[in-house]
Amino acid sequence: MKKLLLLLSIILISISSFSQKINESFQFNIKKTDTKIKIDGVLDDEAWSKTDIAKDFWMMTPMDTSQSLTPTEVRLTYDDNFLYISAICHEKIKNKGFVVESLKRDFNFGNNDNFWFILEPFNDLTNGFVFGVNAAGAQFDGIISEGTNLNANWDNKWFSETKYLGDRWIFEAAIPFKTLRYKAGVTKWGMNFSRLDLKSGEKSTWARIPRQYFSITLAYTGTMNWETPPPTPKSNISIIPYALGGTSKNFQDGSATSIRRDVGLDAKIAVSSALNLDLTVNPDFSQVDVDKQVTNLSRFELFFPERRQFFLENADLFNNFGLSSIRPFFSRRIGLGVPINYGARLSGKINNNLRIGVMNIQTGTSDLDNRPGQNFSALVLQQKVFSRSNISMMLLNKQSLNYDEIINKGYNQYNRNFGFEYNLASASNLWTGKAMYLKSYSPNTKGDDFVSAFNVYHNGLNFFGSIQYEYVGSNYNPEIGYVPRVGYHKIAMPLQYNFYPKQKESIVQYHAPAFTSNTYWNTEKVLTDFQRQYYYLVTMKDRSSLTAYYETNYIKLPRPFDPTNKGSDDKLAVGSEHRFSSFNLNYLSTPRKRYTFGFTGSYGSYFGDGKLLSISSDFGYRFQPYVSLSANINYVDISDVKIPVKDQADKIVKSNFWLVSPKIDITFTNKLFWTTFIQYNEQVQNVNINSRVQWRYKPASDIFLVYTDNYIPGSLNIKNRAIVLKFTYWWNL
Structure with missing residues (x-):
């Protein structure tokens, strides 16, 4: 198997490409402004009259062989604190109104008329940011990893307004440089713009992208040339405290009502413009959206994505290691049923080619199941090779503190994992793939405790195909991971x-x-x-x-x-x-x-x-x-x-x-939301009601009121009930 993995790595390396950037001809010169810009959706500020204009977008769908029939004009400028962007989105079908789902943040791309701004500051064609709005003004932001993977749960601080005028709609935004991660002194960034107009059925981009790919595909970004290097913030520290009050009661065991009075703190510290330190003390995640339940007839555990903000910046370094069903690290295993006391995550770029992720988290004990306090540590190094590929190494450790074999029966004293992988991404994204090896270490376990796997994808316009091989040993044990099945060989082949x-x-x-x-x-x-x-x-x-x-x-x-x-x-x-x-x-x-x-x-x-x-x-x-x-x-x-x-x-x-x-x-507005979700699930014998009000009174600062009930189907006898009021504030130093 090791010989097979070595051979595959050689094959993958041989089809990597050193070719220059595909859309090098798409250039935009961004000039600095010394006049003030008011973010109001009205482009009457003097600065907008002095910028270059990005226009003549290329149609991406339904065809990708001609320029867009729905014109879009984009302008960019900057000062010492903000990157400014405006877009005039002309309508092909005029005065028919826009198509949007709601004013809620992080909308579904395919269900809304929208405009997205794609940024790729490191010029690695692999990692970037997305900022955008739908035509009604709802904001969207996310981070891009592995060239095409979008994580929309990432949330940060920026400002925008839109105006709908019948024959066009206007977007205007200011993105603080403190929100972004980039290498100081670099004067060329990757960039693209994406526009979806549902009434005409047209999706378009500024830098041309073949229609089989996503519009966020970083292999096809154009170039933004800075007149002067973007400024590096003198201090970039964000303190995000919270205060919470609430009550809960378990009606099934007849216990008394419990009262919650919690405070906690998150902090984001820019060690450099490209490296970020996240800290947390006594975090609370009660405001996170409830998971959507599904009927499960499989023999294995279902996967639900991470939504907690502390784990999201550069999350791909940790969570994307491995394959979709072989994840040595899965952050939702941390803090499951026990509180997190504190944690720290250092992640980002050391230089243009090397990324690092270091994490340490301490959880509390649980008397209900005699769970000891546990410490979770992770180290990931990712080195770029060739045009867009990389090699990664991961070390994981889960350690039980003050461990007693008798009292803490059912828990291991430690569980460790080591892994490395090669990620292929060809210059045009036509070929992608992965080769990986993982090994676990647990007490009293020896032999057949490893994973080896590889895949290769061909992402052609007409033909899509791949082959994937997996071996997961019977004793492989990733206690911080998501591996629903062990003890098998697998071959998968979609065409x-x-x-x-x-x-x-x-x-x-x-x-x-x-x-x-x-x-x-x-x-x-x-x-x-x-x-x-x-x-x-x-x-x-x-x-x-x-x-x-x-x-x-x-x-x-x-x-x-x-x-x-x-x-x-x-x-x-x-x-x-x-x-x-x-x-x-x-x-x-x-x-x-x-x-x-x-x-x-x-x-x-x-x-x-x-x-x-x-x-x-x-x-x-x-x-x-x-x-x-x-x-x-x-x-x-x-x-x-x-x-x-x-x-x-x-x-x-x-x-x-x-x-x-x-x-x-x-x-009610793009800052005040009320969501009520009811789930009647006979398979797991539960009725859940979750109602959440969120008021974003300042950018990235919120007040949440969350009410949750669980009932038994049929009788509707109540199982438990909770109500929580939470206040958060994002404070930039």
Whole structure:
């Protein structure tokens, strides 16, 4: 296996490219201003009349061979404190209003008329920032990693306003240099602009990007030339204290109402303009959005992304190490059921080619499960090689403090992981891939405690294909990670070929046959699982889509399994073999209309010679831009599953359950939001109500009021209830 990984690394290196920047010809000269700019969405300030103009955008979809038919004009300037940007977004279809979901921050790109500003300060074509708005003025910000991966949970301090004028809408913003991370003295930054106009169905960018990629793809940025080097803030320290009060009560165990009176502190300290130190003391994450529940019929744990701000800056260094189902580090394991006492994260660029991530976090103890206090440490180094690729190394340590084998039974004294990986990203993004090796260290565990894996992707205009191999040892143990399955070999191979209609009047964007294959063997190389899916998908120019596919499965169970996944004692036996298949249909309506609809349906055979019917529908209606109503309704019916019983007739198991999730978003302004989310989940026997009011009274400073209830379905007897009022303030020193 090591020889195979070495060979793969050589192959990946050989197809890396040293070629110059693809969009080097797209140049913008940014000049410094000495006059004041008022951020009001009215471009009457003298400074805007003296800037260069970025225009003549290129269409990205529905075609990528001509210039945009929906004109956009962008201006940039700066002073000692801010980078300023303005955009005039002309409408091809005039006086018909805009298309937006709401005024809520970090909106869905594909469901809103919007403008995005993409910044790539390090010229590595890999890491960057996004700032943007929808046509109603809702803000969006995020960080880009690995060239195309967007993390929209990142949130920072900047200012913007928009004006809608019927035949055009105007965006104006000021981004503090303290918000950005960049190398001091550098006078060339990567840059692009992205515009989506849903009424005309056109997506466009300033620097040209092939349509198979995302508009944030950093391999295709143009260049922003600074008249003088962007200023380095003399002091860049942000102190973010919070104060919280609340009550909670567990009605099931009859305990008394508990009162919360907490204070805590986060701090962001710029060690340099490219290196940031995050500190936290007694953090609280009660304001984080509730996770959207889903019906889980798989045999494995589901993945939910990190939303807590402390973990988000340069999060890719830690969380993107590994593969989607082999993550040695998963920050949501930290602070799960216990408080975080304090923590520190140092992350960013040492120089143009070397990034570093260092983290140390201390959690408290828990008397409920005799959990000891635990310390979590991580070190990641990432060295850029070739045009856009990198080599990374990671060290992880989870250490139990004041550990006692008897008292703390069920917890290890320590768990450590070491890993390295090579990430391929060719200059044009046509080829991407990864080769990796991981090893864990735990008490009383030796042998078969490692992971080796690789993948290679071809991201062509017509042909997309990849191959991925994984080996995860039976004793591999990442206690800070997300690895839902161990003890297997796997080969995965998705293939897709896109056909693009040549007729301009066609309503079809593209259509494609596709095939995916996932095959698993155990460590003795005995076949245990396979899944095959045969697709046909059609995407329309109005962004609606239809997908039909046939799926076939084989599973040899390595452990007992409840086919309803409801915690029942009726389980299929270890070693039992199951073959089943299904027909599936997915439809998603156009986001142009105020009423939106999505449908997913599946019907076929199931475990134990049973039958499975699954229907899921998503409904939405918006009174734009202030109110957005949505609901997901999921129904699952499992029938005629045969559970063998020794010396008796087979037991027939059947079950059906609903998951109903209505949601109401009311956005009074782009600074005052009220979201209420109800989740009725029969599979896990829970009804959850979460209602959250957020007032952003100053940039990055908020007041939250969060109310949560959990009930038992049917009787609606209350399980627990909590209400929290939280105040945060972002203070720049």
